[in-house]
Amino acid sequence: MNASPSLAPSPLAAAYSTLPPSLGSRLLAALRWPAVAALALGALYLVFSIYAAGQTAWAAGALALFGGAFYAYLRAGFAWRYLFPGVAGMAVFIAFPLLYTAQIGFTNYSSAHLLSQERVRAYLLDQHDVIEAGAMGFSLHADGPEFRVVLNEAGTAQPRYVSPPLALKKTREPLKVTMLAAREEHLPLQSALQPALPLRELVQHREALAQLQLLLPDRSGPEAQLRYLGLREYGPVSPHYVEQPDGSLLRAADGQRFAPDGKLGYYRSQDGAGGEILQPGYKVLVGLQNYSRMLFDAEFRGPFVSIFIWTVLFSLATVAGATFIGMFLAVLLNWEDLKGRTAYRTLLFLPYAVPGFISILVFKGLFNQNFGEINAILDALFGVKPAWFADPLLAKVMLLIVNIWLGYPYIMILCSGLLKAIPADLYEASAIVGAGPWTNFWRITAPLIVKPLSPLLISAFAFNFNNFVLIALLTDGRPDFLSTKLPAGQTDILVSYTYRIAFRDSGSDFGLAAAISTLIFFLVAAMSLLNLRLMRKAQS
Missing domain, CATH: 1.10.3720.10 (MetI-like)
Known part of the structure; x- marks a missing residue:
């Protein structure tokens, strides 16, 4: 029998394989992993931003999508580099909308039940009446990289209370600040107060100012806590509802107690006389109710x-x-x-x-x-x-x-x-x-x-x-x-x-x-x- 042909590479191919890589190839090889690291950090930052916004499920989905992309292009077989975009597109634009729509079909989601129970509770607790007699004007003063809030007597520029230095960062939760009486011996200022910020600069901090709850040391009751009322005023408020230890809400006007109703998706009165409900409602699972x-x-x-x-x-x-x-x-x-x-x-x-x-x-x-x-x-x-x-x-x-x-x-x-x-x-x-x-x-x-x-x-x-x-x-x-x-x-x-x-x-x-x-x-x-x-x- 004839000997099988040699599988050794040709002299030209052998010579080409021994050539040193070009400058462009070496540069791409050197930049590959730094680019991958930068993309990974950007993806993680986006996932963290979604999670910080309170969207845990969306963050998990984005993390799975980015993780699949990095695995497909770094560790999986060559074919997955072409298959992954199509598979990801089908999952994002076909499978996910279908599953999300089917999931909504098992809820009471409607114009009357748009929010979650947590957001409805926060909305009801935020309802209040302003106590006009206790309202005070305020001004904002720079103190190095931070700021101080100064409360003035109504109709005057005389400082009455001064806040400690504040960073004024936007937060999702209210920030309680204990004010200091504006007496000379109680002013822990390293330097004199700077001029009050003009209205244009004050507007830039309004979201952070709205999260402040100012506690007055020499007052008691509702008038001891001031809330943001506008660009020029803080004042005490009288809440409509007070949260109880069992999760129910007590209406301040008449003492009526409202507890969450998991079947209807409303806060419902517990007096047994008609079952008054509070608007808005919240989204709950209703099973097969829509199909039945x-x-x-x-x-x-x-x-x-x-x-x-x-x-x-x-x-x-x-x-x-x-x-x-x-x-x-x-x-x-x-x-x-x-x-x-x-x-x-x-x-x-x-x-x-x-x-x-x-x-x-x-x-x-x-x-x-x-x-x-x-x-x-x-x-x-x-x-x-x-x-x-x-x-x-x-x-x-x-x-x-x-x-x-x-x-x-x-x-x-x-x-x-x-x-x-x-x-x-x-x-x-x-x-x-x-x-x-x-x-x-x-x-x-x-x-x-x-x-x-x-x-x-x-x-x-x-x-x-x-x-x-x-x-x-x-x-x-x-x-x-x-x-x-x-x-x-x-x-x-x-x-x-x-x-x-x-x-x-x-x-x-x-x-x-x-x-x-x-x-x-x-x-x-x-x-x-x-x-x-x-x-x-x-x-x-």
Whole structure:
């Protein structure tokens, strides 16, 4: 047997491998780890800033994202350098929004329950009345790198109290400062007070000044603690609520006690006489309450089921109508003896070339009951002026007409391309046996077009299932159902109905809207999987 060829490198390759690295390569190698360290420090600083802002979950997510990036580009295999951006993008822009929306669906998150319980408690404890008799003017004086707050008697510039040197840093928590009486023997000043800061410089420190609580040594009760009232004044306040050791709040005006209600998401009175609640509420987990409301609340279930059925019919009718018209026009324009085919194809493609929102607004004017051209023609020919926007059936017919008009050019272009791929021999063979155009369409054209067109039709169905723009611009979901617990429109589809619940007519019920959005996702996914399975069986 012949000896195997030598795998030793060529003399040229061996010589090249012994060349010293270039200056640029050595410089990049020297800067690599300092650059990595700088990026790591920047990432950690960003994570710490998010955590310091009180967003622990967001900080953990950012830390995981940055950690994955450094591992992928420093330690993992070469392929992960290309895979990581796509995987990270899917996690951030697809998986995270889906999981976050699903999580909101298990809460009572709404315009009445926007805040956490901690922020609601802080808001209620911050409610107060100002005791005008104890208000005092103040001025701010530089003392080296720090500052001193000087309280003056009302209407005078005579100092009454002076604060110790303060750094005046912005903090999330109030800072209690014990003031010193402005008597000469009690002024621990290393130097005389500097002139008071002008208003322009005072404004720059207002956030830090607002966090100060000034304690007066020679007073007692509420008047001993002064709070920031404005750019020129501190004064005592009388709080509306006082926190108790068990976490409840005591209303100072009448002694009523309010405890947090974990089911309702409100601070609720404990007197048993009507259960007064305090606004605002806070966000709590309510389990499957939003989902059970869709299934078991009769006043909500009725419009919801009607809207769901209309959404499915709207999507199916749009896809069927656009496919029929688009395929028919594509076959017609494929007829070689038709003169001016290019001009016809260009004109028929115009609805797809014009931006959709412009076409929708044009049709909104054309269908106007009193001034629209469509009713003008119908009135001249048949003496009728249909109420397209007031009658539920006519409004749905109008939506289908406009949506099919916007969708058929896409199907027509697809079918035109698919027709070019059908071998001409098939039509020649059918002509020999005497088959006509109708037979050719059903036996040759349609079967060869439908199979490659099926995935696109499924995607068109999913698109129209969530076609929010058409509903919002043309009918806005109107006319509405009558006597419903939540406002709902006869022409609403699920996505526009969800939008109304979340942002328009129903108190911004984000929890319920998120539950419906999650349901929409699973419905579209299930129908798409079902269509794909049926298509696979049909092709087998």
